Each structure stands twice: as structure tokens, then as C-alpha cells.
Amino acid sequence: MIDDLHTLRSFVAVVDCGSVVAAARHRGYSTAAVSRQLGRLQRRLGVRLFEPAGRGIRATDEGRRLADEARQLITQVRIFEDAASAIAREATATLPAPKALSASDGSLLVTARTPSQ
Amino acid sequence: MIDDLHTLRSFVAVVDCGSVVAAARHRGYSTAAVSRQLGRLQRRLGVRLFEPAGRGIRATDEGRRLADEARQLITQVRIFEDAASAIAREATATLPAPKALSASDGSLLVTARTPSQ
DNA sequence: GATATTTACGGCCCACGTAAATATC
């Protein structure tokens, strides 16, 4: 079960950049972090995504195919986020202002529990 | 930036079930966990997703709209996972057997670093 | 009092960064 979108973004970045170091710089991670992300993803999917090539790595055919699927998924994420942003702007009166976001842990689902119905 | 699919699944579950307790049971979480997930999601999106209704809660119009978007996103996740499974089965010879998965932390990207090219 | 959501508290796991090791050029 896929749950981590960061890893998926890094995966696509590595395929696009052609190297872990370049992808890590792009994403603001250390190279070690991205290397581990790839390893975890690879194990979870059970697919060999990269193979060594000279000093670096190169995506396998399967890796490139899955990267295409991952891009579509990321596109859908973007669509969701855009929809959320649009709704947030449109209903900016409903949540007047995030104010302080005082609660450190709380959910603040209901700020003022209005009577009912 | 959305990164947590667990929360999105819980969000849809709450909208579908109509209550936090039912959704939590479905997803195998405590009610407190799901309540916090909703609160975090709501803050991150800047959208009021639920409002109190009697003893429980009820999705707002915006919440229902975003739940629809979330369902599409989750569908795309399913598509990605299915593609990965298909590729994993198809190329089951490339990764002969997960064997022991001995490494506790390592990425195992390259099990045997073959010469080059 | 029963049901439902939220908050407080404590703890654990996971993923990260730094640094060292390994490998190719």
C-alpha cells in the first residue's frame, strides 16, 4: 500500500535527473535520504527500478514505465491540491483567518460548537 | 503540499460513514487518531471540511466536494499500485526472490554491482 | 447515563542528516 508521496516525487526526480545527487539537490534532501527512499520504494513494489551504470545509476525499463505511472499520480495530486486551493479562496469567509493556529496538537475541527442542525 | 494518503483515505471514510467512530473502526485506527487526521488535513487545506451536527459531525459542501476529488486521487493510487503489481509479476525473474531482506536500514538498490554499461 | 468528538499525555517508530565506506572513472 503506497502511502508516501515524497518518495514517489523523488523517484520521478531521479529518473528525470538521471542521478541521485541531482535529484536530491532539486528536492532539498540529502543524497542518502533519496537513496534510502529509492531502496524502500523498490522493496515495497518488488520491482527493480534502477541498475548501476558507470559511477551512477540508470533506470530499468520497468523503472521508466512506473515513473510514467507515478507522474500521472502526481498530476492527480496537483489537481486535488488546486481544487482545495480554489475552494479555500472561494470560501475564505467560512474560515475567516487561521489566526494563531494556537493548538500544538489539537484538531480544531469545531472552533465554536454551534447548537445543532 | 499533500503527502499523507492515510489521512486522505480516512477523510473519505468519514464522509462515507458519516461519523468518526465508524470510519476509525473501518480503517483500524482509534477515534482520536482519525479526529486528529481530520484536524490536520483541515488546517493544511485551509478548508472547513466538517461541522457539528447533533452528537456527531456532518461534512460541509466544500468537504463533500473535496471528498470527490480525494476519491479520484485514491483511484489513481490504485492504478499505480496495480501497474506496479503487474510489472512485478511480469518481471519476477529479475528480482528472483526477496529472500531475507536482511538489511535493516539499507536500500539494497544494487545487490551485485555488475561491472558497467 | 450513553454516544460522539476532542484534547492531554506519554511513547514509539520512521525518516532524516552527517559521516564513513565502497565503487567507478
Added chain:
DNA sequence: GATATTTACGTGGGCCGTAAATATC
């Protein structure tokens, strides 16, 4: 020796579950 990936190690943040608090019926 320089570049690139991986591994070892320690640490901090995030998320969870339990339990208590709050609110509605």
C-alpha cells in the same frame, strides 16, 4: 583523487493509543 551511491549511527518529529474532558441526546 574526484564523483556517485550506499551503509552505519544517532537524533528529532510526527503520529498513534489510552484516558480524561466536553458536548449532545
